[in-house]
Amino acid sequence: MSEMLHAQNVAKSFTLHTQGSVTIPVFEGVEFMLSAGECIALTGESGSGKSTFMRMLYANYTCSQGSIKVFHDGDWLDITTASPHSILEIRKRTLGYVSQFLRVIPRVPTLDIVAEPLVALGTDRKTATDKARDLLTRLRIPERLWQLSPLTFSGGEQQRVNIARGFIADYPIMLLDEPTASLDAQNRATVLALIEEAKSRGAAIAGIFHDHETRDAVCTGSFDVTSFKVGAND
Amino acid sequence: MTQMNEPLLRVDNLTMMYGDRVGCKDVSFELRPGEVLGIVGESGSGKSTLLRSISAQQEPTKGTVEYQTRIDGVRDVYQMSEAQRRLLMRTDWAFVHQNPRDGLRMNVSAGANIGERLMAIGDRHYGNIRSNADSWLGKVEIASERLDDLPSTFSGGMQQRLQIARNLVTSPRLVFMDEPTGGLDVSVQARLLDLLRGLVHDLNLAVIIVTHDLAVARLLSHRLMVMQQGKVIEHGLTDQVLDDPQHPYTQLLVSSILQN
């Protein structure tokens, strides 16, 4: 299995300037590796920093120390030092992310939002839209909603739109933040199938899953962030 | 691909002083084709001063603004002759004002407003100018039958969209925007944001957008510069700056937003 992402000696702390400049250390000495075709569950109790770590892997959060290298276009790039241009390129073509929050411009139809990552990659609009239809159908978003903005949807529907958008492009690396959190059994099964398909095409996946069943069903391994909490080994 | 990586605009150590008072100080950055740079900060932080200095409207006290022109290669915009600079400003550049009244001619029709830049570069075929104006009206989602109407009969949102059409008709590569969604209702803002994002993507526009609205900055810009007291205090990937701000002022700014 080829290595796709490698975090070495990563540390993270937050300095809260608005609250008396108190510094809150989160992690230190994190070593993490992700290879093609595997799905690693990030584990740790609530508040242990799973989401924080995932955001660091996406370069959404900065690192205080260490490196996170991503295999992008045949080269290893360190996202902790890469230029914004490079990070945007990496996110566009290599690194996919399904967040828990849907952040879109109001008024834009759901179909366009889902198709957008493919369009950005240069796929023609028709092909991208066709694929968006397939995914929305699989995720049971009624067709009558496709031309509406997802901001008017229920939480579960928004989550599924987010998943469709996250899975439309075949990213070599995917980060999934609680992709099944508010889904019913049928839709959860669909998401699991999507993850399996991604794995089998060789995607390297890291995910946060709130329930054991999901984790057990798709994950090839797990990574406990708690062991890298500052003070964990004291 | 190499051209994509060459900066379209390079700002180096730009400083604007008003006597002893700092307008903006030591600002440096590069902008590539198709890239959207947001400049945020509170009123008086120097963002509008910076925008004026970059967009050749106010010569800075110090520093340079270099632009990759279509024919002459990289030129310092303040070393160009006034004629060249003004030509650049009305062809390859565009400026979208917060108040559409500052960017439109209110006493001539929508069609003439859009056609003006075409006529300024020598287009002398009425029919072509008119059909071009009509097609741009469509691109900014204004009905064709309003082509001969005065902008004063338009709503604020329509005026702003007309201003955008008027600016983009010459296919500029660099667009400056000063609080483009400033005076608009929230629902109208959304439509404009959507439109802008589509145009930026489809036309591969490089944009420098000044806004005090962090939500607008998040949705439109790739990179973000945070200004305070005339200086850039934080500069980086938009979501990184907004979600993991490092500077005390940015943290204050981000934590001051009302969540919805």
Add this chain to the structure above:
Amino acid sequence: MEQTVKNPADGAPDYNFAYLDEQTKRMIRRALLKAVAIPGYQVPFAGREMPMPYGWGTGGVQVTAAVIGPNDTLKVIDQGADDTTNAVSIRQFFAKTAQVATTEKTAEASIIQTRHRIPEKELREDQVLVYQVPIPEPLRFLEPRETETRKMHALEEYGLMHVKLYEDISRHGHIATTYAYPVMVDDRYVMDPSPTPKFDNPKMNNMAALQLFGAGREKRIYALPPYTKVKSLDFEDHPFEVQTWEDECGMCGARDSYLDEVILDDQGNRMFVCSDTDYCAERQEAGHRGPQHHDQPLGTADRGKAAE
């Protein structure tokens, strides 16, 4: 060198020749020379108060005063006519202050001061045409800032002129501007030809006579040297056209001159006559007759008759 003119007949005080003092005339001539050297460019000059109100041709009068000499023959027309109040008073002004010969005949004049018309008869190299100009700046319609319009002239940024013409076509289906129709001078400066009808624009092009423009209120002078290229602005698909009339001149039958409409009675009867009174009179002397001419046999002058 001071020339004074005495008017013993009416006991008027002594005037310097042509009213203005010699220093002022020299200043105006310098402005005129500059204007001639840069065709179509508006030259500021230190305009003087004249013994007539602004709007009555003070700019043209100052230009005429600066170029007129004792041997000149002056003709003054207002909307083509020699006998309107404005024309008569200006003619009298120079007759009195310069004691020059005056005429109503275009061919006999060496200087013609005009408001709103160019004579129909072709002018010669030994003639000077002086225009009275109310608003010299053609760009002001869309750009009120003087600093900006000057810059636009300097940098040849004339797109705005076509915005005005575009507006005309979009509103009226054709270029509806009929007077003060903007022209491009010598492929360089856009110029307001003063409120002459656009019918006269083609006459400005390549004219043998020197054309001088004076704006009194705004204190600007501009000029067209003899044989200067003057092109009316237009669009490729809406080319410049002059007015045409269905009718002929009721008096002289002319079909090639600019016609004024004259309402004859309360029933709406009307006739058209040449705006250029000298041209019309000359044609009538040569035997040309229009349908409303008094010499016409009865029956062919129905409308004219109804007016009597």
